[in-house]
Amino acid sequence: MRKTLVLIIVSFCFIGTAFSQSDSTNLMNLFANSGPKTVYTQASFKTTRIVLGQSVEMPAKGDMILDIQHHFGYINQGAYQFFGLDQATMRLGFEYGITNWLAVAIGRSSYNKTYDGSVKIKLLRQSTGAKNMPITLDYFGDMGINTLKPQDLSIHYYFSNRLVFLNQLLIARKFSPGITLQLSPSLVHVNLVATPADYNNIIALGTGGRIKITEHTSFNFEYYAMLNKQPSSVFRNSLSVGFDIETGGHVFQLFLSNSQGIIGQYFIPGTTGNWRNGDIVFGFNLTRTFVLKKPKAFEK
Amino acid sequence: MKKFMLAAFVLLMAVPTFAQRYITKNGYISFYAATKLETIEAKSNQVDCALDTQSGFFVVKALMRSFIFERALMQEHFNEEYVQSDKYPDATFVGKVENLKDIGFSKPGTYPAVITGKLTIHGITNTITAHGTFTVADGKIAGSAKFPITIGDYGISIPAPVVGKIAKSFLITVKVDLNPLK
Missing domain, CATH: 1.20.5 (Single alpha-helices involved in coiled-coils or other helix-helix interfaces)
Structure with a gap:
């Protein structure tokens, strides 16, 4: 026992x-x-543009992004024009995140001496968990003001004649940490067109995406297919391929494109370059993010 | 005899429930690293922590996504590129108070503590020893510790373009206010 x-x-x-x-x-x-019941997808793209067009990304609340964008001339102009680098159109812009779902931006392009003001609104956020949302959806609206001096003084120009508009839905899904694809149905409205036969509204479907090469670099592509084209056949769909390099606060986007216009109102309906003829421009976007308003945990 | 055995059985089974546990879900962890070019600082107020005063076991769980940075972009890069928080959502520490005998958890006071255990960040585990204090007051235990970690030990690599900007050693600060588990 x-x-x-x-x-x-x-x-x-x-x-x-x-x-x-x-x-x-x-x-x-x-x-x-x-832990959180819903995990929201972040960093679908490195920055607010895929190549030329908008991505679903936007500046975080209180952040300001400085945009410096250059598109050079056609490479096929040869050594005399230094393969296009002698000519450049550029845009300088600022984006600001008012909240995490609302951002505003202003900018000025040298092409047509155009000022632009835009708004980007996050409508849906891709997420997993309790709230399962397969896509991120943004609205992007942009108004451009062409400030070139009137060339034909015999016609009276109204202010409204100067306005060009872009409305886009940006629908993106981050399929894996390295792969994101986006669809961008777009409507460009031009108040004053060149001839009476021209359309004021051009509808286009943008497709774009990125494939990460390393954590800090990615390959990007973008194609805007016009569903209705102006009667003049000089206009072509915009195709761009780019390479993103992110170094902390800066993102450098280097790209080749057949579009010389920088804002959507110009490059979506107004691209005239033909890739097959070598009408290719080299360009870059440089963005730098500044914190204007710190998060609460860091306020002193 | 049977009664004695039953009593022994009940007593032995009951031991784990007697163990006094203290817990919080709002613990604080910050990390700090500075070079001449860049200061990296992040804070979380959603850290899980529990202490068993009888066995000396001490565990911490911090969600990587709960760390707030001064710059949202840095926070995004931290989660996306450095710690891959989709793959490794949390950092954990499972350790034991080494000098349990010297700490009177039932008597108010401040006691130096040595805790050794396994710290897992980014899916990689290292054994670390941290020196800190436990302050016992009003039936609560406040714990705090500061210790450095080398991020290379956790498979977090610094890419060439920013190699001079990011310090290799990060100072971790832990502050927890533990309440008795009911």
């Missing part, structure tokens, strides 16, 4: 040690269900 008792007590002691050994696991199990 005594032997049995000793055996039982010894075995209980073992159970006791087994309990204390798994004690840390038991403690950790207290937190098994902690």
Whole structure:
């Protein structure tokens, strides 16, 4: 009997040690269900543009992004024009995140001396967990003001004649950490067109995406297919391929494109370059993010 | 005899439930690293932490996404490029208070503590020892510690363009106010 008792007590002691050994696991199990129920997808793209067109990304609340964008001339002009680098159109812009779902931007392009003001609104956020949302959806609206001096002084120009508009839905899905694809149905409205036969509205479907090469670099592509084209056949669909390099606060986007216009109102309906003829421009976007308003945890 | 065995059984089974556990879900962890070019600082107020004062086991769980940075972009890069928080959502520490005998968890006071355990960040585990204090007051235990980690030990590599900007050693600060688990 005594032997049995000793055996039982010894075995209980073992159970006791087994309990204390798994004690840390038991403690950790207290937190098994902690954590956010919904995880929102972030960093679908490196920056607010895929190549020329808008991506679903926007500046975070309180952040300002400085945009410096250059499109050079056609490469096929040869050495005399230094393969297009002698000519450049550029745009300088600022974007600001009012909230995490609303951003505004202003900019000025040298092409047609155009000022632009835009708004980007996040309507849906891709997420997994309790709220499962397969896509991110943004609205992007941009108004451009062409400020070139009137060339034909015999015609009266109204201010409204100068306005060009872009409305886009940006629908993106980050399929994996490295692959994001986006569809961008777009409507360009031009108040004053060149001839009476021209359309004021051009509808286009943009497709774009990125494939990460490393954590800090990616290959990007973008194609805007016009669903209705102006009667003049000089206009072509815009095709761009680019390479993003992110170095912390800066993103450098280097690209080749057949479009010389920088804002959507110009490059979506107004691209005249033909890739097959070598009408290709080299260009870059440089963005730098500045924190204007710090998060609450860092306010002093 | 049977009664004695039953009593022994009940007593032995009851031991784990007697163990006094203290817990919080709002612990604080910050990390700080500075070079001449860049200061990296992030804070989280959503850290899970539990302490068993009888066994000395001490566990911490911090969600990587709960760390707030001064710059949202840095926060995004931290999650996306450095710690891959989609793949490794949390950092955990499972350790034990080494000098349990010297700490009177039932008596108010401040006690130096040495905790050794396994720290897992970015899916990689290293054994670390941290020196800190436990302050016992009003039936609560406040714990705090500061210790450095080398991010290379956790498979977090710094890419060439920013190699001079990011310090290799990060100072971790932990502050937890633990309440008895009911």
